[in-house]
Amino acid sequence: MHEIRTGFGDVLKRQLELAERNYELLADQGVRGINVMGAIGSGKTSLILRMAERLLARGVRVGAIAGDVAGDDDFKKFQAAGLPSALINTEDQCHLDPHRVRHALDEFPLTEVDVLFVENVGNLVCPADFPLGCEQDLVVISVTEGEDMIRKHPKMFAQTDVVAINKMDLAEVVGVDPQRLVEDYRRVNPHGRVVLTDAKSGRGVEELLSALGLIR
Amino acid sequence: MHEIRTGFGDVLKRQLELAERNYELLADQGVRGINVMGAIGSGKTSLILRMAERLLARGVRVGAIAGDVAGDDDFKKFQAAGLPSALINTEDQCHLDPHRVRHALDEFPLTEVDVLFVENVGNLVCPADFPLGCEQDLVVISVTEGEDMIRKHPKMFAQTDVVAINKMDLAEVVGVDPQRLVEDYRRVNPHGRVVLTDAKSGRGVEELLSALGLIR
Numbered sequence: 001m002h003e004i005r006t007g008f009g010d011v012l013k014r015q016l017e018l019a020e021r022n023y024e025l026l027a028d029q030g031v032r033g034i035n036v037m038g039a040i041g042s043g044k045t046s047l048i049l050r051m052a053e054r055l056l057a058r059g060v061r062v063g064a065i066a067g068d069v070a071g072d073d074d075f076k077k078f079q080a081a082g083l084p085s086a087l088i089n090t091e092d093q094c095h096l097d098p099h100r101v102r103h104a105l106d107e108f109p110l111t112e113v114d115v116l117f118v119e120n121v122g123n124l125v126c127p128a129d130f131p132l133g134c135e136q137d138l139v140v141i142s143v144t145e146g147e148d149m150i151r152k153h154p155k156m157f158a159q160t161d162v163v164a165i166n167k168m169d170l171a172e173v174v175g176v177d178p179q180r181l182v183e184d185y186r187r188v189n190p191h192g193r194v195v196l197t198d199a200k201s202g203r204g205v206e207e208l209l210s211a212l213g214l215i216r
Numbered sequence: 217m218h219e220i221r222t223g224f225g226d227v228l229k230r231q232l233e234l235a236e237r238n239y240e241l242l243a244d245q246g247v248r249g250i251n252v253m254g255a256i257g258s259g260k261t262s263l264i265l266r267m268a269e270r271l272l273a274r275g276v277r278v279g280a281i282a283g284d285v286a287g288d289d290d291f292k293k294f295q296a297a298g299l300p301s302a303l304i305n306t307e308d309q310c311h312l313d314p315h316r317v318r319h320a321l322d323e324f325p326l327t328e329v330d331v332l333f334v335e336n337v338g339n340l341v342c343p344a345d346f347p348l349g350c351e352q353d354l355v356v357i358s359v360t361e362g363e364d365m366i367r368k369h370p371k372m373f374a375q376t377d378v379v380a381i382n383k384m385d386l387a388e389v390v391g392v393d394p395q396r397l398v399e400d401y402r403r404v405n406p407h408g409r410v411v412l413t414d415a416k417s418g419r420g421v422e423e424l425l426s427a428l429g430l431i432r
Contacts, residue, residue, distance in 0.1 A: 145257030
């Protein structure tokens with residue numbers, strides 16, 4: 001599952017090395033890291049909270065890192081849910097990078113968690129270029145983003161093997177056919193898994209956990 | 217209206233110079249450039265098309281540049297609407313920059329337009345750092361992005377004087393109170409103008425054109 005991405009320039013090779021070290025740190029501690037990417041408002045935080053509920057109910061211990069340009073809204077939600085959590089404010093940077101994540105991991109009570117969700121900055125472009133050292137990537141998209149958003153970001157979807165199409169409850173209202181998104185995704189990533197979710201109602205959350213290999 | 221942003225590092229100073237040149241080129245041709253920013257799915261393209269309809273009906277000639285990481289969905293919509301238009305695919309870059317815009321302007325039939333909408337890449341972070349040489353900036357946000365999106369991106373909103381809160385028809389369905397967004401915006405930018413819009417029905421489009429100084 002841990003795949004080394006190729007094709008990076010020299011500048012990004014350093015990032016890859018840092019990501020490898022994060023991966024080793026997490027592996028040493030028996031923690032499975034999930035890098036959760038997606039545009040602002042796609043529902044990353046809500047979906048993480050839903051997944052955490054289901055995992056906690058099974059006795060799996062869950063932590064979360066909230067990555068945002070500014071603000072602590074998501075961090076506070078993780079705290080309110082009782083999850084061991086950390087906040088990374090990137091200021092001008094539109095993505096998390098492995099160095100910042102490392103600093104957060106060094107302070108994190110890793111011995112208290114089995115699964116660590118790392119919520120990336122809301123942006124569908126640059127996070128694709130910065131591996132963080134997580135075992136698995138998840139991209140969350142919302143039907144409210146329109147039917148063309150996979151075609152607009154082929155790289156992100158080609159390299160991500162699990163995609164959640166979220167806010168399914170709004171698909172009809174916004175007139176978006178999720179099957180068109182599924183087809184676009186299959187075209188750029190024939191082996192990926194796509195799950196239709198609705199974080200509000202909990203639809204698809206079990207299936208998503210299974211696609212991520214977090215439950216059987 | 218044309219404001220020079222300060223606080224940029226040396227790398228970005230070059231961008232500012234390039235933006236100045238674009239500004240001069242547009243001014244020489246009597247073209248008013250509008251840099252339209254906002255996350256993916258906020259409704260930038262639809263709102264531009266609505267504004268174009270109203271302007272064309274008044275005899276104002278409108279053109280558009282579609283900026284996207286990949287794909288030509290938005291460009292095709294501008295073409296279908298009969299607007300002189302151009303496409304910029306940024307590939308790995310999560311924002312337009314003035315150099316790419318210059319190349320597009322050099323090929324653009326500027327003598328055929330009075331107003332040029334430059335639709336930036338769908339991203340609420342980095343476009344804030346790259347002035348393009350437009351006379352005015354517009355940020356489009358959607359109520360579907362949640363109530364915290366202004367707090368998460370204070371820089372973008374502090375420096376943008378016109379904000380459209382779009383997809384107002386969905387505010388109730390998604391349970392977002394637009395007044396909270398308006399208050400957050402006032403906090404970071406007390407002098408800015410905020411307009412509630414719904415590109416589907418056309419709500420707020422006239423008011424938005426007026427806020428941008430494109431109609432009286």
